[in-house]
Amino acid sequence: MPTFQWRENLRLGHPEVDRQHLEIIARVNLFQGALDAGEGQDRLVALFDDLDQYARSHFQLEERLMEQHGYPGLNAHRAEHARFMARVAGFRSRLLQREAGLPRAVLRYLEEWLVQHLAEVDTAMVQFLRAARRAK
Secondary structure (H helix, E strand, C coil): CCCCCCCHHHCCCCHHHHHHHHHHHHHHHHHHHHHHCCCCHHHHHHHHHHHHHHHHHHHHHHHHHHHHHCCCCHHHHHHHHHHHHHHHHHHHHHHHCCCCCHHHHHHHHHHHHHHHHHHHHHHHHHHHHHHHHHHC
16 A cells, blocks of 8 residues: 555645656656565666656646746756755665665655655745736
8 A cells, every 4th residue: 555645735726737746656666666576676766767757847836837927936846846856856766776774764765855845845836826817
């Protein structure tokens, strides 16, 4: 059973952003499922790469929305995305080296980062986008 379950308090109220967040969680859970099933290193790396590519695409959507609406926190939000992607790249290198215990540490990091990011950083972004829409 996946440990990273969608919680309604993570719903931000922007349908496309919420849909993509659900997909990110689903991909994290695929990684966990493969790990729990004892699937090989190649499968874990492939799933991790898939998650990485999807996250990049999602971050592009968020950044495009922030640019379109003149979000004042764009640079800080973009920097948060960049730090996440740098951390993910480091994890990938370490996964390839088959570092013991790393896959579980990756799962913990992903869940903690995503919950914090959605609850704080993305919530502020979506609140701004809603206010900008109402102001039009």
